[in-house]
Amino acid sequence: MKKLVNSKQMKAIDAYAIHTIGIPPLVLMENAAYSVVSCMEKSISKEDIILVVCGSGNNGGDGLAAARILLNRGYQVDVFLAGNPAHLSEETATQLKILENLEMVIWNHLEEVNFANYTILVDALFGIGLERDIEDEQAAVIAEMNTHEGIIFAVDMPSGISADDGKVKGTAVRADYTVTFGEEKVGQILFPGSEYCGTLVVTDIGFPPSAVDSVASEFYRYEKMDLARLPWRRAYSNKGTFGRVLIVAGAKNMSGAAYLSALAAYRTGAGLVEIMTVESNRLILQGQLPEAILTTINPDLLDTTEEKEKIKQAVGRSDVIVMGPGLGVSDKAKKVLDFVTLYAQVPLIVDADAINIAARYFNTFPLMRGNTCLRLNELNNSLPKGTILTPHLLELARLMDQPASDIQDNLLKTADSCTKDTDLVYVLKDARSVVAYEDERYLNYSGNNGMATAGTGDVLTGILAALIAQGMDSFEAAKLGVYIHGLAGDVAAAKKNRYSMIASDVVNGLEDVLGGMI
Structure with a gap:
């Protein structure tokens, strides 16, 4: 599990290393500069002509040291x-003085610089501290x-990108490589x-481990080693050991x-999967997946006793x-869901149509009271503890009666609204999905744009269900799933x-992932 930090948290780690541990800031700056150069040397040659673009803060100082x-x-x-030369930080002023003593070429005005003369650019304008629009x-x-056609290396953060949420602050540098220091930033994981x-x-x-540990963060992501969190499969077991999944689906x-x-539930280890659907789907599903009940x-x-009892038993x-x-x-679909939740x-x-049904039903409720979404509160009251909702942004927009663009632009704040005063788990599906429960935020880094195709969301629901069936806590199952x-x-x-x-290819990919072949 990798901790992710925002700008405030990263600055706190930096401050702890300097003021509590006693590491001089120039030492950290030198180390940062060497790490940038080390990364660059894998992609550049002595024939390249390099321009390092520096701001007046310590990010600029990192760039000046790298130039030296x-x-x-x-x-x-x-x-x-x-x-602005009048606003140089102390460390950046020191680095600039060294370059002046070395008689390096230092441009001070944009009109003096011909970017076309350079094959490599280094962006050391702002780093993680930017709070205003550029x-x-x-x-x-x-x-x-x-507009430069060569490679661009960004120092710590592409200038103009918020380290807190990945938003563009007016405009931003499009880097080919970003060399970041210490910990990954939230804004480097989220889009754009x-x-x-x-x-x-x-x-x-x-940064000493004690400096990193001194800062708590609610943000994190998983790595390959986190696959060890998968439920243990006991040798002495039967299909009942690994749980029973009911899938209410398929008009x-x-x-x-x-x-x-x-299929995804079975491929993720569920012991038994039952599908509740309409009679017209029976022959198709029995032919496709004979393992399912x-x-x-x-x-x-x-409304008949027989049908209600059938749902109740399942x-x-x-x-x-x-x-x-x-x-x-x-x-009729809403009535099925009513009986299931009852x-x-x-x-x-x-997932999917169940969320859309809820959005239509709860549309009669007032939306907000203060910072609390009353519709989500009402939904929480109608669902069992540990329930996971998996809306993509358009489905969530319907549920919250807000423009999808607003939700996309404020994904982390939306997650805060969803989890306020609730024990539900939310999987906000996007290019970087956010799994939210209480005050914790898991940001997902796996996946790719080929998954933007019909059916991949259905695969996800099966994976999540299988993990819970095998005994995982809902939040843990949501993150790992x-x-x-x-x-x-x-x-x-x-x-x-x-x-x-296509979606079935994703199901097939589970064999490699869960079989330890990646």
Whole structure:
């Protein structure tokens, strides 16, 4: 598990190292500069002509120190001091004085610099401390950098990207490589910041573990070693040992979603999967997945004792219930969900049409009281503890009656709204999905854009259900499930390609992920 930090937390780590441990800031600056040069030397040659673009803060100081190291190693390098010389930090002023003593070429005005003369750019304008939008001359500098055809290396953070949420602060440098120091930043994981970073390289510049441990963060992501969190499969076991999943899915002519969800649940280790669907889907599903148990219901007879009892029995024998894939949003579908939630005493995975039904139903409730979303509160009151909701941004927009663009622009704040005063787990599905529960935020780094295809969400619900069926806590299952889902998508992209892969390829990728072949 990798800790992720925002700008305030990273500054606190830096301050602890300097003021509590006693590491001089110039030492950290030198280490940072050496790490930048080390990364650069894997991609540059002595024939390259390098321009280091520096601001007036310590990020600029890192750039100035890197310029000196490059010069000493025989590279052709100039500096453009784009920051205000009157506002130099103490350490940056020291680095500048050294370069002046070395008689390095130092440009001070944008009109003096011909970016076309350089093959390599180093962005050391702002780093992680930027709080305002970039405009005027500094925006013009970034515009020039972004028209450059050579490689751009960013120091710690592409200038203009918020370290807190990945937002563009007016404009931003599009880097090919970003060399970041100590810990990954939240804004380097979330989009669009991740895209602006290019290839992210995390380097150790000498922060002691005690400095890192001194700062608590609610943000983190998983690594391959976290697959060890998978439920242990006992040697002495049977299908009941690994849990029973009920999937309430599939309206007429919509059997595919139920199939993908059920298949993914089996591939992730569930002992037994039961699908509750309409009779017209029986033959298709039995042919596709004979391992699944089929319980069929008649939506036209839901008020009869026989149909209610059928639903009650199926719900009662399950360890976790998936609701929604391919279910439709009709009044009959809503009635099915009403009965399921009435009888359910186990966690639910609420996805797709179940979320859309909830959005339509709760549309009659007032939206907000202060910072609390009353619709989400009401939804929480109607669902069992440990339930996981897995909306993509458009589904969440319907549920919260807000523009999807606003939710996308404020993903972390939206996660705060979703988890306020609730014991539900939210999986906010996006290019970088956020799993939120209480005050914790897991940011997912696995997966790729080939997964933006029909059915991959149904695969995710099956994975989550299987992990819960095998005894995992809902929040732990949500985090690990999202990570495994993304890894399986990466396997599918490697075996097929991001254009041609489909949801069933992601299911097939589970074999490699869970079999330890990645």
